[in-house]
């Protein structure tokens with residue numbers, strides 16, 4: 214029987230299709246390219262891939278603006294290529310999760326094209342429409358994350374439509390039953406095609422207040438600009454009415470029931486709500502009838518993952534959702550790569566960057582690794598002329614956008630365009646990434662790539678690290694310590710997040726140091742010695 218619980222503690226490798234491998238020569242990655250690179254993905258030892266959107270799209274937000282949910286954009290290939298990708302992945306033992314962007318569509322989706330024509334066509338109520346105020350201004354004060362009002366005037370309907378993101382990403386009206394049905398039927402299409410699960414984009418944005426009430430202002434001390442740039446006025450509102458509506462949970466129950474018609478499907482829901490605390494995140498994964506996992510933003514912010522901060526985040530999550538399950542990530546296609554975001558602040562970047570995967574791969578939760586982090590890729594510094602991301606163009610130079618983490622994968626240090634493409638890459642390949650290419654690291658035992666492989670292998674051999682519960686052990690300010698326990702297995706993990714050697718008292722019962730992870734903390738007679746930015750793993754009992 215299939216393992217219905219495969220997602221619990223799974224390591225999911227995020228692929229951004231535009232930037233993984235181009236085979237057509239247009240400078241943009243494609244599905245055939247991903248399929249060709251699957252043996253590499255398998256060699257990492259991950260459980261699943263999450264493929265960012267490859268559906269039909271005008272690409273205003275690089276695929277997060279879908280114009281046909283059940284087709285592949287020709288830029289990325291065909292449905293046939295997708296089927297091939299899935300069967301190759303399955304042959305190699307890799308699950309495939311696709312990225313469903315249900316909260317909004319592209320303004321070129323036929324549903325919106327029809328909806329915007331008149332106020333009484335069959336799709337008239339499929340999007341969030343509102344009348345102008347008597348003075349002609351938008352229905353309320355809601356703001357777009359990407360800048361400006363969340364409302365855009367439509368000259369044919371003589372009404373405003375709402376968009377949490379770009380003007381070209383109108384929000385669907387989830388209060389309309391037909392909309393829900395249409396989205397569930399698109400989901401069924403992919404389930405029947407053999408996908409293993411979903412990353413669901415912005416699940417907290419599905420519903421908005423029916424009465425379109427104004428959001429209250431947010432007191433400056435409560436503002437949290439950890440993900441959206443500080444200059445973004447979006448951070449100055451308390452988003453009571455444009456997101457996080459209780460109906461979101463109702464729709465997700467229906468979504469879960471659909472998934473449960475199939476053998477072993479799992480979903481991770483993106484809930485970008487660091488601002489409102491982990492309770493909101495937790496609600497989406499509680500009860501076993503909604504999301505299997507929630508993708509929280511707590512470790513995607515610039516805040517350094519100090520032992521105290523990690524303890525707080527993990528404890529808060531476990532308290533908020535004792536039965537729920539988190540999915541942690543340090544990097545993705547929306548934020549500055551952690552090698553730069555955090556690495557640049559450490560006193561020994563090389564050692565620090567090796568410690569970080571040790572931590573995320575030991576915490577309680579599933580893990581998303583973002584393509585290239587296994588190579589130690591840093592954030593690319595791009596010139597304004599090279600920018601593609603509308604969000605970056607809008608807020609430049611205060612916020613440089615998301616292109617710096619989306620540059621192409623580097624496969625070889627001697628091939629043209631680092632082996633990514635024979636054409637002109639859609640974003641430049643930073644010269645400083647070349648020496649980090651897969652080929653350059655492949656045969657170097659001590660490389661970052663082989664470090665990730667070793668850690669993933671270590672995790673696979675210790676089931677408590679993926680499935681176990683977690684109890685913190687006080688190891689002082691500099692060291693993060695906890696025990697992971699599952700059945701009869703218990704592993705003590707200790708991470709020295711400081712630039713100085715640390716000595717900690719072994720917690721009661723630590724008997725044998727574990728090998729095979731590549732770190733060099735040592736168990737001495739009366740102390741565990743951990744070098745700067747290093748770690749120790751020991752068996753308990």
Ligand code: TEU
Nearest residue numbers: 274277358378414415440441485547548
């Ligand atoms: O991101 C959701 C989200 O909250 C983003 O606004 C995030 O805060 C921002 O990108 C950080 O810089 C998802 C996708 O991951 C993102 O790529 C899309 O642009 C967005 O949804 C709209 O679909």
